[in-house]
Amino acid sequence: MSRFVVLLRGVNVGKGNRVPMAEFRAMLEALGHTDVKTLRNSGNAVFASTSRSATKLAADIAAGLQDRFGVTTPVIVKSASEFRAIVDGNPIVPPEAEHSRFLVAFAMDPARLAELDALQPLLNPGERLAVTAHAAYLHCAGGLLESKAGEAMLGKAGKGITTRNWGTTLKLAALV
Missing domain, CATH: 3.30.70.1280 (SP0830-like domains)
Incomplete structure (x- = not known):
């Protein structure tokens, strides 16, 4: 199994x-x-x-x-x-206090992830976005509600994907 x-x-x-x-x-x-x-x-x-x-x-x-x-x-x-490769392949590991401000984007189709690279111009100072073949990672240092990139990822730009914060991602990794 x-x-x-x-x-x-x-x-x-x-x-x-x-x-x-x-x-x-x-x-x-x-x-x-x-x-x-x-x-x-x-x-x-x-x-x-x-x-x-x-x-x-x-x-x-x-x-x-x-x-x-x-x-x-x-x-x-x-x-x-x-899933383990997505967790282990995170290029922007946030400190524990930042887990709720760090999103991981998951998709069935890697092309959907590649489209998220278009969010780079929306990044606020201090934010980081990394898009890999298996997931996208967004650190919103000022908080998700203040992030234009985060808002776009959770909205229309994120159609066909879903996101989880880093804390939830780690809990799922422990369960699986």
């Missing part, structure tokens, strides 16, 4: 795209996955599966979300080794 992380974009934010985590966990189990654990209320889970295709898993989970909850949203699935 292989281990995976699944990340949903934009669920349980405001009144739209409601996906109760207990029901999400049950949906993943109904799809045949085992050892399912969720983290926080924002669409994070780890699980074991006999499947080895992250692309197929993402498509199956997306279909399950639509069928069970009426929610259509990007679903990002990374194998345990891919």
Whole structure:
């Protein structure tokens, strides 16, 4: 059995795209996955599966979300080794006090990540953005709410990706 992380974009934010985590966990189990654990209320889970295709898993989970909850949203699935490589490959490791000001962007399609490089001109002084083949990393030294690049990444520029702060990313790495 292989281990995976699944990340949903934009669920349980405001009144739209409601996906109760207990029901999400049950949906993943109904799809045949085992050892399912969720983290926080924002669409994070780890699980074991006999499947080895992250692309197929993402498509199956997306279909399950639509069928069970009426929610259509990007679903990002990374194998345990891919997720560990994203964590280990972070070129801008923030100090612990900055974990909430540091975003990691995940995508199924590496081309979506490459598009984020266009956010470089939006960086405020002290901010850093690094885009790799596997993830994008944004440190918003002045805070996410004050960052034009952060706002763009969380908005239209981030369509097809999802982000997690560094603290959540590390917790998921420990779970997987």
